[in-house]
Amino acid sequence: MTGASARLSVNGPRLIADLETLAQIGRGPGGGLDRTSFSAADSEARAWLLRRCAEAGLRVHTDGIGNFVMSPDYDAETAGRPAVWSGSHIDTVPNGGDFDGSLGVLAALECLRRIQEERPTLDRPVRAIMFTDEEGNYAHLFGSSALARGFSRAELEALTGRDGDRFVDTFSAAGGDLDAAANTKLNPAMLHATVELHIEQGPFLEQLGHDIGVVTGIVALGGGVVSFLGRADHAGTTPMDRRQNALTAAGALLVALPEVAANVSANAVVTSGIVTVEPGSANVVPGAARVTVDFREAETHLVSALEAGIVAAAQDIALRYGVQAEFDFETTIPPVLLDNGIQTVIAAAATARGLSHSALPSGAGHDSQNMAQLAPTGMIFVPSIDGRSHCPEEKTAWSDVENGANVLLDTLLNLARD
Template sequence: MLDIDADRLRETFDDYAEIGATERGGLHRLALTDEDRAVRDRFRRDLEALGLEVRVDELGNMFARREGTDPDADPVLVGSHLDSQPYGGRYDGQLGVLCALETFRALEDAAVETRRPIEIVNWTNEEGSRFEHAMLGSGVFTGVISAAEALAITDDDGRSVGEELERIGYAGDHSCEAHDVHAHLELHVEQGPTLEEHGTSVGVVEGVFGMSWLDVTIDGEADHAGPTPMHTRTDALVAATDAIGEIQTLPTRLSEDAVTTVGRISVEPDSINVIPSRATFTADVRSYDDAVVDRGVEEIRFEVEAACERIGASFEVEEIWRIPHTEFSESVCATIDAAAAEADVSAERIVSGAGHDAKYLNDLAETAMIFVPSADGKTHNEAEFTPWDDVVRGAEVFANTTLRLAAE
């Protein structure tokens, strides 16, 4: 059994969490910002200190390879992402990268040779918060989106992925394309309350929800807030709020696991004494059942149309992203189960409501994930927290699952 150095992992975690740290103990490290460059530089130094060569592809995905004894064996791929949400938490993403890094360090400490090579990766723009295509680097790697399309995506200031990669020095020389992988493993915080509620240290992730993102635009008519009678108004925001209220209650009509979220809304002309002429908002619908997601999209279109008909507004609903649900590898899940049992760590099977890079890698190789608990289920905010004892247990299970996979 491989032993990790819990104190070293904690020190490394705290050091990385200082890069982009917020005053309230969170992390603000958006993809391809100066903070992202700084953490990438630190990650590169840590890998090179292990004698590893760091390879960067055209999307900025960072790889390093620890060779195995069989030069013809396909590698085990481990890692996650180092970018964060705006004013997000310290655990989301980077904990998975750092547990993978600690696994490499523990293997060196023990002078363990594995049959298969092991590769570590930091994926670019997993969050999709600055450049709106979540899991962008892994999406290009697995052929979900083309490199040219990904590099052309712009942020709210008009800066493209390609331009920002060049600016921070991480526009790599290698093509972003998949190579043969034996198995893929990613550790992540749960981002939900189940493990904490059950008193379980590790979640063995069997799959990921399917999901759809929608952009909704409602057009009414601007007019003066004072002299315009209420019954003559075509207020786009009124229609939007009516629809949003129905979207909030929609999951009760869909399924037990369905969830819906309106995460962004804007109004034009955005003046205190002008009736809104346009309202735009996003809608996110998720379930482990793809048919439920389909019905959710149809219901959202229906509710928007009904709200607009009531006041005479026009509308457009555009689906901007859709991924089906994912079923992870039973063999990798069973390997995680075995590693948890060997380490005497409590574990249970679980499904993820959030998307992760492992979702795309599942199409390329046998894949699964390990979750550690999120206190109060909170994530994507500065209050995100995982008890350190659970981090250590998760890291132990992760390291020994990796070791088992590399011996296959």
């Protein structure tokens, strides 16, 4: 089965051209990409992707939250059977890189094009998917979370983005329907398996000199906002010992976060990349400060311990500085062990193409950890140069791009045959 699928390969130059073209959409002043979901740049990238699908003769279904599901046009005989899905996302973090997410979407698109062109005999359909807002502007792994667990209308109405915009306003302005967004949960019976190709975003494959990573599991992911509420006062007339400075408390929490992580485990990580201040004036003592936190560990109970540690630290700091602390945490996305059978298929595909491979876990969150709640799921990593990601310096060699796409194609064809 692997030998038969290895005779079909991706069109490497076409895939590379797609990656280069998409990387021009949303280029920001810092040199990286700024394609926040539902932004103008994101809308432009989505329109470009739809054109590429139309040129290839692929059908596209857009669900209520804005996920794209792409299909070949010749699979009528297998259309009613559970499908094999592959994909990722095209939204980016602020000042992000060219490959994170985009590789997985465009490689899946290229696999569909090759299936459309060569029409191999399959026992079940193959689909490609582009997930909405994987980077969590509104919620962690937003599009796949909507498929796996769903969001109520009330939950959607409560969401705000990293710039303070309300999801319902931005979504409606982009043509979204809130009622449809609240009815996006996917029936697992539609899926046979899912596979995601992604850059490693770390240094291990490059250090080992290996071509392919066979991903064994993905860490648990938690996050939310810690708010300190003090009192706004005049910066010149309020004595230092009379202040209830919310930003000073927020600063103390930032300093405390490394110790919170260390107290849980050697592998635990806690990060804050967003702090907002009110009223935000140089001559006003800050009355409110909100710290967005991201925390991860491989075990669910340790993520719960991280959340508890953040709460305890913030409450102690609030008492020390005479302010109040409030907490708004998202539902923790649990860790997953990826499917052993699919790992075997990926490893066999790499070996058949003469590529070296390693088994390794993912320290980054991915839509695959949501999809693994619905169907057997696997992930393929390719090396990241210098381990860099979520920055303009994010790079992967074109040879590794083509290698990963070919292993993905072999894996999808294998899974689509009984």
